Amino acid sequence: MDFHNLYLFVKVVDRGSYIAAAKELNMPSSTLSRRIQQLEEQLGYQLLYRSSRQLSMTEAGALFYRRCQPLYEELSDATQGLEGELTSPQGNLKITAPVSLANELLNAWFFEFMERYPKINIDLLLSNSNIALKEEGIDIAFRIGEIHIADWVSRFLFTSRFSLCASPCLIERLDHPTTISELNNYPLILSRRSPIWRFTDRHGNAFNFTGEARLIFDELQGAAEAVEAGIGVACLPDYIVGEALTTGRLITLLPEYEPTGREVNMVYPHRQYLPTKVRLFIDFILAKTEEERKVMAAT
Structure with missing residues (x-):
């Protein structure tokens, strides 16, 4: 044969x-x-x-x-x-991640990894769509939300926290909402992929909100810019709006209701023997997320 x-x-x-x-x-x-x-x-x-x-x-x-x-x-x-294996780690890694998650958080980790391993190259594919991983030859994928991919391993990294926010000028004009249902009276900026906002109050009660969008977006940074411009109210990840909330360019709405976070996961093909470059990258990302958890616990 x-x-x-x-x-x-x-x-x-x-x-x-x-x-x-x-x-x-x-x-x-x-x-x-x-x-x-x-x-x-x-x-x-x-x-x-x-x-x-x-x-x-x-x-x-x-x-x-x-x-x-x-x-x-x-x-x-x-x-x-x-x-x-015998000399030094090298080769190409093909990685995919959501656009804003990479630009606001992961890229810095990728660059640090490349500095540590100068012979490992990264081919980075940023997309807000769930591309076909196997067909694209992806080694590592970062995904937000539930993962259902046959024959791929999913590793939980962290839960992305969200904030319901608006610009001070918009709230000065329309006043603060006092209940979730009152959000229907405000212009809303919604995600095409996650149009439903989910909240939990201080007693553990869950609430869902679906409103009519003034603006529908695919990319989070653009949505944050629209919120700052006073276009409307949005519920966005803290890695996007955290700095704007700290400096006062945005303000938090309905603080008694906590938006439901979303899991961020790293996925890679299930195989018995991972290439060295993939194994090193996985270990590096897991170490970075553990560092972040310790920082958050100390603050």
């Missing part, structure tokens, strides 16, 4: 099409298809359904892929990481 054909089969499935795999392998897609057919003939089973619309595996193909793919990943990692 030509074991290189096994590798080609894994690549085709990983990339989702003959064309994408052929491009990465720098070979004609017709040659790649022929090599997969040779593998099927050697095995005596059809592995892939051939369709112009979508690549899919047969039952035999799915079983064969589950057996082969982890072996090839571990062999590839062992081969590529050997020099780094």
